[in-house]
Amino acid sequence: MENSTNKTSGKCPFMHGSNTAAEKSVTEWWPKSLNLDILHQHDTKTNPLGEHFNYKDALKTLDVDALKADLRELLTTSQSWWPGDWGSYLGMMARVAWHAAGTYRLADGRGGAGTGNQRFAPLNSWPDNANTDKGRRLLWPIKKKYGNKISWADLIILAGTLAYEIAGLKTFGFAFGREDIWHPEKDVYWGAEKEWLASSNNRYDDVETPETLENPLAAVQMGLIYVNPEGVNGKPDPLKTAAMIRETFKRMAMDDEETAALTAGGHTIGKSHGNGNADDLTPAPEGTNIEFQGLGWMNTKSRGIGRNVLAGGPEGAWTTNPTKWDGGYFEMLLDHDWELTKSPAGALQYKPVNIKDENKPVDVEDASILTMPMMTDADMAMKVDPIYRDYMEKFRADHDYFSDTFARAWFKLTHRDMGPKDRYLGPDVPTEDLIWQDPVPKGNTNYDVEAVKAKIAATNLTIGELVSTAWDSARTFRGSDFRGGANGARIRLEPQKSWQGNEPEKLQKVLHVLQPIASEFNISIADTIVLAGNVGVEKAIKNAGLHVNVPFEKGRGDATDAMTDAESFEPLEPVADGFRNWLKQEYAVTPEEMLLDRAQLMGLTAAEMTVLIGGMRVLGTNYGNTKHGVFTNNEGALTNDFFVHLTDMDYQWKPATNGIFNIVERSTGNTKFTATRVDLVFGSNSILRAYAEVYAQDDSKEKFVNDFVAAWTKVMNSDRFDVK
Incomplete structure (x- = not known):
């Protein structure tokens, strides 16, 4: 007994990692298991505001003028714990907003600034988002003061927009209405790479052909918003970078003129930070020690604030007056020859061959010190690509035109993922209808x-x-x-x-x-x-x-x-619709996985997806009027027959050909029905089978109809923001 006590006395009574990621998930143990996590994004249990909180109503109590006044003061008042460049946070807040919005991609509509997702992993720890955590902490006193009247998602974009206004830009407008999420978005595929900034070759069929970038991705490397500022795979080549930029921005629904305007306008204010040694920094926010309280990239070995901040790698400002909205970017880019050099952090960048002192920006802390401006490979792409160069010249010749083009492009960048104008709230919503907002006129309601x-x-x-x-x-x-x-x-x-x-x-x-x-x-x-x-x-x-x-x-x-x-x-355009049992062609992804993606985009829960599948089958809605999954002898009647026959052990399920299965009577060996993988997954997956069994029960006939009608109505009204 004494020996037994000695053996256990030093052991921790808790199972290390049992409640964290250290324990394997179901899909890690059984890789072929269908992962339904994507549909659990609609679960509201994680929302601390509760199911009765209505952000639209909360916004009605917001004093917008007071909020803007507080933000203006914040943006122009340097804080000692993280001093602002040239005494302000204009460039920083523009970047925080830009990097929140810039993750949007047109292919699946995911990403963007509409949910405040920059607060959570992986975005909060992307290499390209270095020090955006400082921007959000600077905004915290404002968020604390106004509470639930303003979401983080709205606050971030408003701060970036006001930064441009303070610099001197007449902005196009601003809309409130973005609601925060409260956990990481598991439904967004950011790439298959297992390391940050892995070679672009991993996501292109041919890195020399930008159009071969894997869908739905829009960034060239894991952890970047757009392109590598040092060049393709870190090798400077402005023409190749221009091609990458064109494809990347196209995947955000931006044309060449908008792309040129955003690049120039984005680099008109602020600077890049690369004056330090990356080895001196703590890990990114999600991997840093607990005492840093969620702040990452902290310099614990040498000075890491002010002129010594390290973020992206390149170091320096793009213009002579980086806090002013002017045409300095075009003068700097077009009026100088540029040569390759390296930042103190070792990043490749360009410096002007000859530049007068009066054209140099001053140090962020001491105006008596002149510094060297810089350009990245992405900037040089604007100079050497003939299409982008034409826009640079056009913008330089007409500053008002440039300002208006950028203001509209900035508005599009920061509002594209908000959807129709009916979702826009607040006093600064532009009256002009824009085609990318997918405008729809009001319909008649006066009829029987x-x-x-x-x-x-x-x-x-x-x-x-x-x-x-x-x-x-x-x-x-x-x-x-x-x-x-x-x-x-x-x-x-x-x-x-x-x-x-x-x-x-x-x-x-x-x-x-x-x-x-x-x-x-x-x-x-x-x-x-x-x-x-x-x-x-x-x-x-x-x-x-x-x-x-x-x-x-x-x-x-x-x-x-x-x-x-x-x-x-x-x-x-759908390339698959499991609800109608259709695939445009065979894909590497299984039909049931494509069903989950479609259901999640439509805002459906796993239970709603299940009841809709069962109803659509017996209603006879299959593509091409095929009979796969139509487990009924009474097609056209909204019965629970799909689930009844799916769960009936009097049948066997046997593979046939081309992904089709025969549903065979055990007693006779005759094929009673045929099915696809999408049909059978509702019997094979343990979670989906649990739902299917509910609807197969003898006492669920009315429940099945009522639940189908509720889910159907949800789908039909999903875009009715004018009445929500």
Whole structure:
């Protein structure tokens, strides 16, 4: 007994790491297991503000003028713990806002400044975001004072916008309305690399061909916002960098002129910080010691503030007057020859061959000291690329034009992921409608819904045609950047009317029937399409022996071609839709993983996804009218048959060909149904099976219908910000 006591007396009674990342996840133990974490992003349990908090209502109590006055004072008052360059934080706050917004990518609408995600890993610790943590800490007294009346997401972008105003730019406007998240975004794929700043070769099929950058990525290396300032893979070559810049900004929906304006305007104020030794810095915020309280990149070996700050690597200002909105960037870039050099941190950058003292910027702490300006490889790209060079010359010749172009591009950069203008709040929202906001006119609400439904019900359109057309119109909605959806009825315009997944021939047949009804009642085709889907669902409910009305919200409008940036809508094209059991082609990613991605973008929970799949199958909405997953003998009735047969142990599930499975009766060996991977995952995955079993129960027939109607209505109204 004595020996036993001695053996255990020094042991810690807790299991180290058992509640942290040290323990393997389910998918680490079983790599083929479907990871549903992406759908748990909609879980609100992590929100400390509670389910009843309404940010829109809180904003109504915000004193915007007082907030701006406090921010202006903060931005122009240097703090001893982190002194501002030249006594202000203009460049710093512009950078914090820029790097928050600059993660947006058009391909999936993810990233951007709309959620305050820069506060969390991995973004808070990206190498390219070095010292943005200091900017957020400087903003903390403002956030503390105004509390829940202002989100971090709004505060960051407002601070960056005011920084430009203080410098002298007439900004285009500003909108409140970004709501904070409270945990890292697991749904955003930032790349497969396992180390920061890994070679660009890892995410390109051919690094010499920028268009081969892996989708949906927009940055050239892990941990960067855009491109490597030292050149492609750190090797200076301005023409190659220009090609990288063009593709990167295109993936943010920016054209060449906007790209040139943003580059020039971004480098008109502030400086780059590379006056130190990276070995002297503590780790990034997410990996630093507890005593630093979430501040990373702290210099504990030598002076690391003021002129000695180290962040990105290059060192120096781009202009003579880095706190003023002027044309100094063009004069510096175009009027000097440049040669390669290195910063004190060892980063490759360019310095002017000859420069007069009066054109040199002064030291950030001592105005009597002159410093050497610098340019990065990305800046030199603006000089040597003929298209970008033309814009540089144009901007230099017309400062007002440059200011307006930058102001509009900055507004687009910082608001692109907010979605339609109906989500914009506050006194500074511009009145002008911009095409990238996907404008939709207000629709008529003065009509008899039941009369329209009766007219639709009397047509020869099938339940499957009515439901699938409404679904195809609404499924484009992305909760990432709030684009797409049924409002606007862009399914009848290019490019959507020609998308393979929308079955163009069938779509035109349905529209040919519905458009005269819309005209007769003087309502939008958008409302008519959604109403038609509701009619189809209600018919199917009646066929199942129940009576449930599907809620409907009037007032959708019809967009026109002139209101539609067709090119920017191309990335919204579905290449797979598990809800309609369709794949455009075979992909390396499994169909069930693509289903999860689509469901998450649509804002669906795992339970909502499950009930929608079961309903869509029995309604006969499969692409091409295939019968895969249609586990019923009563197609067109909204029954729970999909789940009943899926969980029935009287069947066996046998692989056939091309990803199709036969559902075979054990007693006879006859094939009763066929299925895809998307169908069978609801029986094989333990979490999804738990949901499927709920809906398969004998007492769940009404619950299934009610839950389907609720999820269906959510999808149809997902983009109705005008009534939310």
